Amino acid sequence: MLDRTAIAARIPHAGRMCLLDRVLHWDERGIRCTAVSHRDKDNPLLEAGRLPVWAGIEYAAQAAAVHGALVRPQATLRNGVLAAMRNVNACCERLDSIEGELMFEATLLHSDPAGGIYSFEAHAVDALAGRKLLLSGQFTLMYLDARHGKGK
Amino acid sequence: MRIFVETVGVLAPGLQDWESARAVIVRERPYVAAPMAAVAPASLPSTERRRSSPAVRLAIAVAEQALQRTPLSPQDMAMVFSSFEASGVITHQLCEALAGNREVSPTQFHNSVHNAPSGYYSIAMNAKLAASSVCRGKWSFAAGLLNAAVQALADKLPVLYVCYDSPLPAPLCDVMPVIEATAIALVLTPAPSPKSLAVWDIALNPGDGETAWPDWAPAAWHANACVRGLAALATIADPACRVAALPFSPELNVVVSRC
Numbered sequence: 113m114l115d116r117t118a119i120a121a122r123i124p125h126a127g128r129m130c131l132l133d134r135v136l137h138w139d140e141r142g143i144r145c146t147a148v149s150h151r152d153k154d155n156p157l158l159e160a161g162r163l164p165v166w167a168g169i170e171y172a173a174q175a176a177a178v179h180g181a182l183v184r185p186q187a188t189l190r191n192g193v194l195a196a197m198r199n200v201n202a203c204c205e206r207l208d209s210i211e212g213e214l215m216f217e218a219t220l221l222h223s224d225p226a227g228g229i230y231s232f233e234a235h236a237v238d239a240l241a242g243r244k245l246l247l248s249g250q251f252t253l254m255y256l257d258a259r260h261g262k263g264k
Numbered sequence: 265m266r267i268f269v270e271t272v273g274v275l276a277p278g279l280q281d282w283e284s285a286r287a288v289i290v291r292e293r294p295y296v297a298a299p300m301a302a303v304a305p306a307s308l309p310s311t312e313r314r315r316s317s318p319a320v321r322l323a324i325a326v327a328e329q330a331l332q333r334t335p336l337s338p339q340d341m342a343m344v345f346s347s348f349e350a351s352g353v354i355t356h357q358l359c360e361a362l363a364g365n366r367e368v369s370p371t372q373f374h375n376s377v378h379n380a381p382s383g384y385y386s387i388a389m390n391a392k393l394a395a396s397s398v399c400r401g402k403w404s405f406a407a408g409l410l411n412a413a414v415q416a417l418a419d420k421l422p423v424l425y426v427c428y429d430s431p432l433p434a435p436l437c438d439v440m441p442v443i444e445a446t447a448i449a450l451v452l453t454p455a456p457s458p459k460s461l462a463v464w465d466i467a468l469n470p471g472d473g474e475t476a477w478p479d480w481a482p483a484a485w486h487a488n489a490c491v492r493g494l495a496a497l498a499t500i501a502d503p504a505c506r507v508a509a510l511p512f513s514p515e516l517n518v519v520v521s522r523c
Contacts, residue, residue, distance in 0.1 A: 193516070195468055196407075196414045198396070222417040224265040226467045229418040252414045254265075254468040256516075 114178070119145075122181035123174055124191050128156050131171050132216070135178060142219035142230075143179035146237070147171055150207040150214055163208035168216070168247040169200065172232035176218040176253050180228060190255040192227060200249030207246065212238045214246070227254035266523065267413045269462040269500060270336060270422065273329030273449035275322065276300065276485070281329055288480060289494070289501040295480040300445055307388040315371055316384050318445065319351035319430035323381035324388060326447035327426050331389075334451055334459055338389040341424045341451065342415050343382055346398035346408025348489040349440055350378045352432030359436075381428065393421065403473075404489035405448070406510035406518040409496070413466050416454045425450045427490035441487040448493045462500040463523040471509055471517030496520045 114135035120126065128149070137144045149155055150163050150171075157167040173194050181187070207214065215235045222229040234247040274285040278298045288295045305324040308316065323345060331338055349355065354376045361368045374380070379397035386395055394415070400407035405427045412425035428447035432440055453460070475492050485491040495508035499522040509517040 193468060196411050198411075198415070198418075222265070224417075226265050226465070229265075229414055250418060252410075252418075257467050257469055 119178055122189070123177045124189055125174060128152070128154060130174070131155075131157075132174055132178065133213075135182075136215075138179055138182050140183060140220070142217060143175050143182070144215065144217045145175040145178065147214045147216065150210060155208070158208070162206045165202040165204050165207055165247055168207060168214070168234040169194070169197065169232075169249070169251065171214070172216045172218055172230075172234060172247075173251060173253060175216045176228065176230045176232070176251070179218055179220070179230075180253065180255075192253050192255045194251055195227070195254040196252040198250045200247070202247050203244075204246050210236045210246070212236055215243070221250070226257070227252060265413055265417055265466050267416060267464050267466060268453045268456050268460045269464060270451040270453050270457060270459055271330045271333040272461065272497060272500065273326045274447070274497070275303070275326045275329070276446040276491075277444050282333075285494075285497065286501040289478070289498050291480075295482070297482060303445075305388070308384065309388070312384060312387065315375070317351040317354050317375045317380065317430070319347070319353070319428060320375070320381045320384045322430055322445050322447050323347075323426050323428040324385050326428060326449040327385060327424060330424065330449035330451050336422050336451060336453070336457075338391045338424065340393070341391065341422045342393045342419060343385065343391060343395040344398060344408050344412040344415065344423060344425045345379070345382045345385075345395070346400070346404040346411075346425075346427045346489070347378070347381075348399070348401060348404050348429055348442060348487070349432060350380060350397075350399070350430070351375060352430055352436055352440070352442060356433045356436055381426070385426075394419075400512075402487065402489050402492070403512050405493040406512040409450075409493070409510065409520075410466065410512070410518050412450070412452055413464075416452045420454050422451055422453045425452060427493055429488040429490050443484045444482075444488070446485060446488045446490050448490045448497065464496075464499070465521045465523055467519045467521070468512065469509070469517050469519045470515060471511060473511045473514040475511055476509070
């Protein structure tokens with residue numbers, strides 16, 4: 113299990129933009145992480161003091177980026193972008209009102225040297241109420257490669 | 265990410281199909297401007313053809329070209345359509361109606377939506393898989409291509425990709441100078457087939473949002489999002505051209521490399 117420091121060492125994000133708290137589980141196929149930063153008053157993704165549910169996409173993308181680093185431990189830290197999204201469904205409006213931990217799962221659908229296509233889900237985890245789906249969808253993470261520059 | 269190009273369709277003034285586009289790209293013959301013949305997609309029932317906008321007919325006609333060159337069935341393909349401004353003529357007519365008696369025709373309203381071409385196409389072809397409509401301004405070709413490639417790889421399906429630009433009348437063309445109709449269609453597959461024309465590696469690289477236009481491409485086309493895709497087609501047509509950078513944002517290019 114990886115903690116926040118170990119997560120920060122594996123993605124280019126720094127400081128408060130490093131949103132995840134722990135990696136609970138990972139294997140070749142995917143990763144499961146938790147976050148508590150959705151409650152932070154200085155969360156960099158706050159809009160008018162609230163954390164919109166769409167911010168969960170960034171959380172999930174960071175989970176996927178950690179996954180990319182874990183499955184390729186020898187690779188150097190690479191900058192990536194969220195290049196495409198599909199079928200994003202939100203079941204709530206904001207994340208900061210959720211008291212418990214958030215759980216983000218990213219599952220690899222297609223792996224590629226240029227990046228990866230992941231499906232993702234975000235859940236609220238409550239000891240009594242169990243898991244509640246907040247957000248789901250699919251995105252493509254692509255690593256930037258300066259080799260080609262502007263191309264031909 | 266690696267994707268296979270199964271087939272290509274091209275429609276533009278002076279370029280009536282992929283063969284004529286290929287010959288111009290590799291300079292076997294010069295580009296000769298010629299008005300585009302009226303576009304009448306065979307697959308669109310005559311009632312739908314009458315009700316549809318020029319943008320819809322353009323998008324379906326270029327898709328038909330691509331489909332003629334593959335044994336793959338349109339019913340087995342997911343679809344991605346992209347355009348800068350889907351139907352400028354309809355937008356113009358809606359604006360006129362709103363500025364006048366404010367009586368918007370229901371047919372025009374239904375033709376005005378960005379996914380009208382994908383709707384008409386799926387009816388015409390009885391194609392029931394997922395259809396996406398992408399708009400990213402002048403970067404629409406690269407954005408749609410990336411979406412189509414991602415979908416082919418994620419869902420392990422062939423994907424029809426159509427990028428089309430339909431002219432805008434005045435005064436809209438002052439702000440978005442799409443003057444001539446142009447369209448490109450591609451069928452992308454996640455695995456090779458006996459018909460594959462090319463193998464592309466698609467990557468995202470830093471860029472400046474600028475397009476290197478082929479010198480033969482008329483300046484009148486420079487506002488057309490789909491014409492930026494010509495650079496990608498050059499990697500299929502021209503053995504000397506292996507890499508094409510397609511602007512995706514002011515900072516990023518989608519780079520297509522023929523393997």
